[in-house]
Each structure stands twice: as C-alpha cells, then as structure tokens.
Amino acid sequence: MAVVYRSWKALTQNAILTRSVSNSLRLYSQKPPAPVVPLVNVEVDDKSGVAVVTLNRPPVNSLNTPLLTELGAAIKNLEDNKSRGMILTSSSDTVFSAGLDILEMYNTPKDQLSAFWTTLQSTWLSLYRSSFPTVAAINGHSPAGGCLLALSCEYRVMVGPKFSIGLNETQLGIVAPPWFVICMRDVIGHRQTELALTTGRLFSAPEALKIGLIDSMVSNKAEAMAEAQKFITQFAKIPPLARKLTKESVRGEGIRYMEDNMIDDLQIFMDLVTQPKIQKGLEMYLATLKKK
Numbered sequence: 435m436a437v438v439y440r441s442w443k444a445l446t447q448n449a450i451l452t453r454s455v456s457n458s459l460r461l462y463s464q465k466p467p468a469p470v471v472p473l474v475n476v477e478v479d480d481k482s483g484v485a486v487v488t489l490n491r492p493p494v495n496s497l498n499t500p501l502l503t504e505l506g507a508a509i510k511n512l513e514d515n516k517s518r519g520m521i522l523t524s525s526s527d528t529v530f531s532a533g534l535d536i537l538e539m540y541n542t543p544k545d546q547l548s549a550f551w552t553t554l555q556s557t558w559l560s561l562y563r564s565s566f567p568t569v570a571a572i573n574g575h576s577p578a579g580g581c582l583l584a585l586s587c588e589y590r591v592m593v594g595p596k597f598s599i600g601l602n603e604t605q606l607g608i609v610a611p612p613w614f615v616i617c618m619r620d621v622i623g624h625r626q627t628e629l630a631l632t633t634g635r636l637f638s639a640p641e642a643l644k645i646g647l648i649d650s651m652v653s654n655k656a657e658a659m660a661e662a663q664k665f666i667t668q669f670a671k672i673p674p675l676a677r678k679l680t681k682e683s684v685r686g687e688g689i690r691y692m693e694d695n696m697i698d699d700l701q702i703f704m705d706l707v708t709q710p711k712i713q714k715g716l717e718m719y720l721a722t723l724k725k726k
C-alpha cells in the first residue's frame with residue numbers, strides 16, 4: 435500500500451512538475467498579461483480638495499463605452515464625496531479627446547450600440563449637472579465629443595494656439611443631437627452655433643477664444659491647470675447648495691431635455707447611425723484617419 439501510495443505520489447508529483455514546467459514554458463513563450471491601466475485617473479489635492487480627472491486612453495482618448503463608464507463612475511464618486519471641484523484634462527500632450535470612438539458606431543451589433551449611447555447619455559448628464567464646479571483644461575485637439583465634454587464643464591481653458599476645437603459632426607455626415615446643440619448654444623449663442631454646426635467647423639484656439647467657445651487661452655498645460663484651480667477657488671465661499679441649485683436652474687433646458695427624451699434620443703441615434711449610408715460614411719472617414 436505504501437509503495438502504491440509512493441508511486442501514486444511520485445506519479446502525481448511528476449505530473450505536477452511536468453505540468454508546471456510546460457506551463458512555465460508556455461507562459462515564457464506568451465506575452466506577459468497587459469497591466470490593467472485605468473482609462474480615467476483621479477487625483478484629489480489634499481489641500482484644495484479639487485480633483486484632477488485625467489482621460490487616459492491613448493492614442494487619442496476616443497470615447498468608448500469603458501472610458502465613458504469609468505468617467506461616469508469617477509464623477510459619481512466625486513459627487514458622493516462632496517467634491518470641491520473637478521478639472522477634466524488629458525494624459526496626451528496633443529489630444530484632449532478625439533470625440534466618440536467611431537469604432538463603437540461602425541459595424542456594431544445593436545445591443546452594443548445601444549449600451550454605448552446610453553452610457554454616453556448618463557455620463558454626460560452627470561457631468562453637465564454635477565453639483566461641484568467643473569473646468570476643462572483642454573491640453574490638445576478637442577473635436578466633436580471632446581468638445582461636448584469641454585462644453586459641459588463650467589469653464590474652458592485651452593492650450594494654444596495650435597490645437598482645434600468644435601463640433602464637426604456634419605463634416606462626417608452625422609448630426610449633432612439636440613443636447614449637443616443646447617450645450618454649444620448656451621456657451622456661444624444661437625447665431626454662432628448655427629454657423630458652427632451647419633459647417634461642422636473646427637476652430638483654432640484663438641478663433642475659439644474670439645467667439646467665446648473657450649474662456650481663456652494659455653501656452654502650456656501647467657498654466658491651464660493653474661487657471662483651472664483659480665476658477666474653482668472663487669467658489670470656496672459660495673454656499674454649495676445655492677450654487678448647485680443655481681447651476682441646475684441655468685442648465686435646466688439641457689437637463690430636462692435629457693431626462694424627458696432619453697429613450698427617443700436613443701432611438702433617433704440608432705435609426706440614424708445604422709443607416710447603410712451613414713455606415714458607409716463612417717467607414718470612409720475611418721479610412722481617411724488611418725491613411726494620414
């Protein structure tokens with residue numbers, strides 16, 4: 435019995451050894467697993483209580499469902515912790531955000547497409563109506579959805595002069611939904627919004643400053659962060675509840691639009707984006723981006 439036991443033990447140990455050697459060899463020949471890197475970094479300054487939320491999805495911070503989900507969770511967390519303010523910026527030196535990830539809209543199964551849009555809707559609403567002050571420190575190009583994020587903050591400081599910003603949807607053959615329009619109109623007015631949206635114009639930072647699409651232009655990210663901090667500091671002595679209710683009142687149209695129209699807005703998006711003509715347009719646009 436002891437012999438049988440020893441042989442069985444030897445056999446199993448051998449098998450374990452062989453397995454572990456072959457596993458090691460297999461592991462050795464495989465790439466090590468990629469470390470899980472957050473798509474959104476949040477750092478809260480101990481002294482000021484201000485959070486710096488950094489978009490971190492190289493190369494261009496295009497907004498896909500996981501990134502939007504992380505951003506939404508970060509905003510909720512700041513809300514739950516009664517944050518003093520948030521600065522939204524990017525880990526890239528040249529791109530704030532390239533807008534919505536076109537790959538999420540091109541050739542995508544309907545359930546994924548729907549999850550993508552509803553995540554965008556809810557993350558946008560949490561940013562737009564956040565109780566704490568928000569600043570976009572735009573340290574790179576900021577087209578389309580990138581511009582929407584910036585417009586949803588209360589103040590925009592942009593590194594210039596070489597980066598661009600705007601809602602360029604019509605240039606892609608797609609249509610900026612009403613809540614994109616409200617965001618832009620509330621910042622630059624009806625006339626400039628009509629001109630900007632119908633042409634799908636991207637503005638250089640100096641042009642954006644001229645029409646009020648950004649509040650300030652600086653020459654580097656450090657200056658942008660300092661100015662963003664300064665903007666938030668001015669609220670230190672304003673009672674937070676009065677501030678929050680006032681912001682909700684000023685932004686009431688956009689908030690109500692989203693709350694009342696979430697399902698219709700999703701349906702319109704799905705109907706539009708799944709049209710073969712729009713899909714072809716997105717395919718061609720992706721090809722031009724890749725050919726660059």
Ligand SMILES: CC/C=C\CC/C=C/CC(=O)SCCNC(=O)CCNC(=O)[C@H](O)C(C)(C)COP(=O)(O)OP(=O)(O)OC[C@H]1O[C@@H](n2cnc3c(N)ncnc32)[C@H](O)[C@@H]1OP(=O)(O)O
Pocket residue numbers: 493494496528529531532533534535536537575577578579580602603606608609610611702703706707720723724726
């Ligand atoms: C009713 C409602 C219906 C519809 C509403 C839908 C609303 C949509 C709003 C949107 O946000 S649509 C997205 C619009 N975005 C753009 O037009 C920006 C496109 N990107 C650029 O112009 C440039 O990439 C940049 C100026 C942001 C940065 O330029 P650069 O630094 O030279 O990078 P590359 O162009 O070389 O790009 C690197 C890499 O990333 C890919 N990429 C860029 N943008 C996107 C994107 N938005 N989605 C997916 N992928 C994108 C690009 O193809 C390159 O890929 P490689 O594989 O070649 O590395």
